[in-house]
Amino acid sequence: MGDRDDRPVVEVARLFGTPAAALSGLLRWSQAGRVRRDGREAAFGGSTHWPRRAYIGSEACERLLPSDAEARRLEDVAAGRPDVRTTLVFPPASDATVERALRLVALMPSTGEVVVNDLGLGRALREARPTLQVVAGRLLLRNTRDPRVRTTPTTAHDEAGAIGTAFASLLARLGIGRIEMDLGQASAQPAPPPLGLHLSVHVTSRVVAVGPICVVGNLHLAQRDRFRAGNPCRRECLSIETHGVSRIGGIERATFSVVGNAVLHRNGAPEMAALRLMRRVGIVDRVVVVDHGEP
């Protein structure tokens, strides 16, 4: 898959917000061979970069993982499309979610791919299925990215370059060869991640914070039961999100959205500039576009 200006090959992945959306997406790919281009895909890849990898699951919430039946159906559909690959995406995990993840990956091909946002989960999945491709999710990179704090060229950190060598060696020990990251402001000389780690970047939004409490998920509960870890939800996050603005002295300084238990900041021109720079020097080989149903 080349590109018109001979930039390095980049795989485009799309994270679907729900198993149903993923199924629908895969079927559309099956029928039409492509999905709708959105602005970011076009800005990034041009016409040759239709998504070829479907991300299914959630980076932030244990409640949004597919059921066993949904996972089976998705794998069946994906099996009919050898040009489309699937990746299961997992959030930070409790013991119960680790067990659930083990069941879900048992439904995948043995050489399938997972994104984990919990190193314990990564270890458990690799132990259970040693040929599984395990990717370190973006929540594992924890540079400060408060949208209220304006970075300047002198304070901009190149996130790929900020992946420490020791951390990379831990990922290697755990059999992890790829890491995902958010986009920050461009630094002058973006550096590749150490130890030959492959790099994926999220182009839609960056994660500001993920919490144990999903506020909107407490909507259906009586006051006395609200805001407790482990509360049941009705997946309210799939239909409602919150937009917020931080102002200082009456002047807008940051916008964000709250989707379920995740606070996100939509990427804009500075982040896209960072991506173009990183791509020019060839350190990114996958971009992830998040579907409307993020996270």
Add this chain to the structure above:
Amino acid sequence: MRIAAPVASVAEVEPVLTAGADEIYFGVVERTRSERFGDAPQNRRLFANLASVDEMRRVVDLARRRGARTALTLNAPHYTDAQVDALCVLAAAFAADGGDAVIVGDFGLLVALQALAIRRLELHASSILACRNAAMVAVLSDLVVRRVVLPRFLTLAEVASMVARSRPMAFESFVMNDACFHEEGHCRTNHLAPADGGPFCLEPMETHHVARDGRPLPTDLAAKLRELDRDCCAWKWAMSSRGFTSTPWGLPYSPCGLCAIPALDAAGVGWLKVAGRFGPTARKLASIEAVRAARDLWLDHRDGAELVRFCQGLRGVPDACRTGRMCFYPEVAQGSPEH
């Protein structure tokens, strides 16, 4: 069960130990390190750290004379390679002075410290590492971590599950002060100065809800969401020490997990953590004394109902306690006889 508590100065060591701490923890941010690394994060609670290695040495010496343990926090969520090198030097100096443990919040630093194998120095995993499952404990165990500080928002069932599968790892749970509304291991925001908005999670911001399909929200749903927002603000206020206030006798109205001591004890959690490194000394002392009193009551009588009554009376606002909105483990308040 033993108590780990913070100090932010040499002067706090004696009173904190007298109040009941079995281990004190503290950070050290030297000016030279600040100058060298600029705005890169150095430590949590940046303005409540010791200022020099000399102060660190005095703190360790004072604690050792009292037979108490010391732990050095190296718990920014992310360090660069250059910072890791500098902090390994600091950790070695701390161990050479007789320090017992470092509390580490960055995987890279943990790997580097494991490789260094500093004699007599225990590695503890900070809550910043967000350890929520036994497989993660195994990762930390491979890195020769000896104690895991658990995240704040776990259910007691989750704690019990993880601890039971992870012996002989030691565990420490927050039982007093300082809620985080996001999972601190997955929060990438700054605690700005109050004039700049303060912590992201507490800044009053303009918010509005939208339907994700682009259609207008039904009126009744919009009203319910506004009520939910008000209730969420009330919860945050309660979990923020009821507006950062204290009882007349100095005990903060802070979130706590004292009623859960029996469950934590049964699960095998051996250390009770008092947070609040940045707070004034009186707040620290009142907090430690409350934890010690609750722990001793439990260990002496083994009567959970008596402990709940005692803990809910500590601040003189038992009704507030019973709502569970000042609790790290609200399931205990919900299950208490008074509820």
